[in-house]
Structure formats: C-alpha cells, structure tokens
Amino acid sequence: MQQSHTPVITQLSQAVYDTFPTAQATDSWRHRTSLDRPHDLFFENYQPLSVLYPWLRQLASMFPDTTELSSIGTTYEGRDIPALRIGIPLPDDDPHKDDPRHTVVIVAGGHAREWISVSTAAFLLRSLLHNYDHKQKDTVYKLLTHYDFVFMPVLNPDGYEYTWTTDRLWRKNRQETALPFCREAYAGEHPLQAVEAQRLYDWAKNESSSRKFTAFIDLHSYSQEILYPYSYTCYRRPKNLEDLEELAVGLAKAFRTTNGHHYGVESACEGSMLNTATSTKDTGMVRTRIEESGGSALDFFYHDLQVKYAFQVKLRDTGSYGFLLPKENILPTGVETFSALLGLGKWLLGNRGIEGYANLSDDEIWGKEEVTINGFDVIQETNDDADEDEGGSWFRRKR
Numbered sequence: 107m108q109q110s111h112t113p114v115i116t117q118l119s120q121a122v123y124d125t126f127p128t129a130q131a132t133d134s135w136r137h138r139t140s141l142d143r144p145h146d147l148f149f150e151n152y153q154p155l156s157v158l159y160p161w162l163r164q165l166a167s168m169f170p171d172t173t174e175l176s177s178i179g180t181t182y183e184g185r186d187i188p189a190l191r192i193g194i195p196l197p198d199d200d201p202h203k204d205d206p207r208h209t210v211v212i213v214a215g216g217h218a219r220e221w222i223s224v225s226t227a228a229f230l231l232r233s234l235l236h237n238y239d240h241k242q243k244d245t246v247y248k249l250l251t252h253y254d255f256v257f258m259p260v261l262n263p264d265g266y267e268y269t270w271t272t273d274r275l276w277r278k279n280r281q282e283t284a285l286p287f288c289r290e291a292y293a294g295e296h297p298l299q300a301v302e303a304q305r306l307y308d309w310a311k312n313e314s315s316s317r318k319f320t321a322f323i324d325l326h327s328y329s330q331e332i333l334y335p336y337s338y339t340c341y342r343r344p345k346n347l348e349d350l351e352e353l354a355v356g357l358a359k360a361f362r363t364t365n366g367h368h369y370g371v372e373s374a375c376e377g378s379m380l381n382t383a384t385s386t387k388d389t390g391m392v393r394t395r396i397e398e399s400g401g402s403a404l405d406f407f408y409h410d411l412q413v414k415y416a417f418q419v420k421l422r423d424t425g426s427y428g429f430l431l432p433k434e435n436i437l438p439t440g441v442e443t444f445s446a447l448l449g450l451g452k453w454l455l456g457n458r459g460i461e462g463y464a465n466l467s468d469d470e471i472w473g474k475e476e477v478t479i480n481g482f483d484v485i486q487e488t489n490d491d492a493d494e495d496e497g498g499s500w501f502r503r504k505r
C-alpha cells in the first residue's frame with residue numbers, strides 16, 4: 107500500500123536539535139543531591155542513559171524498603187536493561203505475606219526514537235515513589251500495598267543511546283543481523299528478532315511463576331491512543347473485550363480531563379494509523395500507518411501470560427512534532443499519564459480487580475472467546491496450542 111504523508115516539520119534539523127537538553131540543564135541536574143521537589147529539573151529535558159541510569163540507582167537507594175533495581179539482562183551491545191520494582195511489602199505477620207505479588211508491568215523505550223515514552227515511565231515511577239500529589243497519597247499507598255509495579259523505562263538502551271549520539275530518528279535496536287528466533291506465537295510481521303525483546307519475554311516467563319501479572323502497559327509515541335489486543339490481527343476478538351474497552355475509555359478520560367488532550371481508543375490491530383490529508387489531488391483523508399505495529403509484546407502479555415489488562419499507550423502528540431516532541435511536553439505528558447495510571451489503579455482496587463475476581467472461575471472472568479471472520483479463511487483452530495506451532499497461524503495473514 108502506498109503511503110502518503112504531509113510533512114509537518116519544515117525545519118527538521120532545528121526540531122531535532124530542540125529535543126536535546128541544554129548542556130547547562132543536564133549539568134545542573136548532575137549536581138543536585140536530592141529529589142525532594144516534585145517537578146525537579148530531571149523532567150525539564152529528555153535524559154540520556156548517562157543521566158537516567160544513575161538517577162534510577164539514586165532513587166532505589168533513597169527508597170530501599172519499597173524498591174528493587176535490577177537488570178533483566180543485557181542488550182546486544184552489552185548494556186543492562188534496568189527494571190525498577192516498586193511495592194510496599196506486607197508485614198511479616200500477614201498471612202498473605204508469601205502469596206505471589208500481583209504485579210503491573212510498565213515498559214517504555216522499546217522504540218528508540220520515542221523519547222517521550224522513556225521520560226514518561228521515569229515520571230510515573232518517580233511519582234509513585236514521591237506521592238507527588240498529596241491528594242492522591244492514599245490511593246498510591248493502597249495501590250503499592252496491593253500491587254508491585256515493575257518499570258522498565260528503557261527497554262532498548264542500545265537504540266536509545268544511538269538516537270542521542272548518531273541518529274535521532276533511529277527506531278530499532280542495534281543488532282546487525284536478525285537472530286533466527288521464531289518462537290513468537292503470533293506469526294506476525296515482526297517475529298521476535300531483537301535480543302532485548304527476548305530478554306523481556308524470558309524475564310516475564312520466569313517471573314510469572316512467582317508473580318501474578320495483572321496489567322501490562324507498553325508506552326510508545328506518537329498519536330495519543332490507547333490500544334488493546336490483539337495487535338497481530340483484527341480478526342480475533344480478545345476474550346474480555348468489554349473490560350478492555352471500558353478500561354481503555356476510562357484511561358482516555360483520565361488523560362483528557364487532566365490536560366484536555368484527547369486520546370483515542372481502539373484495537374492495536376487498527377492503531378498506529380493517523381488520518382492524514384492526502385498529498386495528491388484526492389480529497390478527503392487517508393489512514394496512514396505511522397509506525398509498524400510493534401504490538402507483539404502486547405499480544406504476548408495478553409495471550410501467553412494471560413494478563414487481563416494489557417495496553418499499548420501512544421503518547422503525545424498527534425503528529426505536529428511526532429517523535430521530535432519538544433521537551434516542554436515532558437512534564438504535562440507525565441502528569442496526564444500518571445493520572446491514567448491512578449485510574450488503572452482504582453479500577454484494579456475496585457471490583458474489577460483482584461478482589462472482584464476472587465470467586466469467579468476462569469470462564470466467568472474471561473467469557474467465551476469469539477472468533478470473527480470477515481472475508482478471511484480460517485485455518486483449523488483446535489486449541490490454543492495451535493498458535494505455538496511456528497508453521498501454522500490461526501488465520502492467513504492479512505496482506
């Protein structure tokens with residue numbers, strides 16, 4: 107399909123330049139010794155790994171009882187992929203002390219040039235730790251006693267670093283050749299190739315024995331959308347579609363009521379599309395895919411790990427600056443996303459979350475999966491294991 111686009115940034119080099127911090131600002135952060143102010147200088151600029159990693163270590167050392175900083179493994183170029191767990195442990199005499207922790211996983215920076223996702227993940231974890239908004243303090247406390255939050259703010263540090271040093275609009279990791287991984291269940295356009303994705307999947311599989319993953323959020327940019335599974339096809343209906351849609355609309359409302367920015371809601375298979383004016387004589391708008399779907403992590407957490415609430419969130423903006431979102435957006439984007447995160451938290455703490463499901467069977471929770479067929483040939487689906495078979499996918503791929 108031919109893609110058409112309308113260039114919206116006329117001064118590209120200036121726009122690239124404007125996303126980098128001033129030397130002065132980065133330097134002044136380095137000399138700070140405390141993070142006590144809610145809106146500290148860290149969020150006035152996008153931050154390179156050389157600032158982000160020490161910042162994470164500093165936060166972890168400031169909150170030793172509620173955080174744990176680890177690495178889920180190393181990248182192709184040997185960098186650690188950091189994961190910060192935040193949660194308030196139950197007291198030693200609590201009968202549920204040793205139960206698997208319900209866990210919300212939030213990842214960002216899978217696509218290197220989407221800097222706003224990295225800064226937003228940092229803002230979220232920092233805000234949970236600091237209860238920055240006093241009004242929300244009780245909610246945050248309750249959330250952290252019931253749930254662990256695991257943040258991976260920069261899933262693709264090799265690519266991220268490359269966007270700082272060499273090519274601001276680089277998207278992928280820095281692997282030279284694709285590894286012959288084929289274990290990705292979805293036979294999508296993007297089989298699991300990146301070593302970083304493999305690290306995430308291995309970590310999640312491993313952790314799922316001792317944790318109960320409840321929600322998964324994959325932060326991206328841009329287009330201001332909340333996308334739910336599936337990503338790989340529009341012809342398979344997620345089991346708990348009503349819950350996914352209802353929650354996604356709730357998150358969108360939280361975004362909008364914070365700063366007035368509209369976030370759309372749709373299936374990830376339809377996401378990443380922008381209505382853009384055609385550059386030809388055609389009148390009207392065309393739906394243009396602004397990035398490849400990249401939703402395999404979403405599908406993996408939702409389907410393979412049975413994480414009931416899995417979303418890909420595409421942050422600001424809607425295309426004016428796109429990946430080159432000016433740094434003035436870091437703070438407001440962080441604030442509106444934190445508002446959405448608290449919305450998710452309230453949902454989880456309410457009867458839609460763990461308490462409400464305590465007495466329900468799997469079938470009652472999930473409903474019965476429906477498969478919608480619309481002009482596509484169905485390949486025999488006998489059971490869910492069918493999709494583990496590399497050779498067969500449920501459906502012939504959409505072309």
Ligand SMILES: [Zn+2]
Nearest residue numbers: 217220326327
């Ligand atoms: Zn992306």
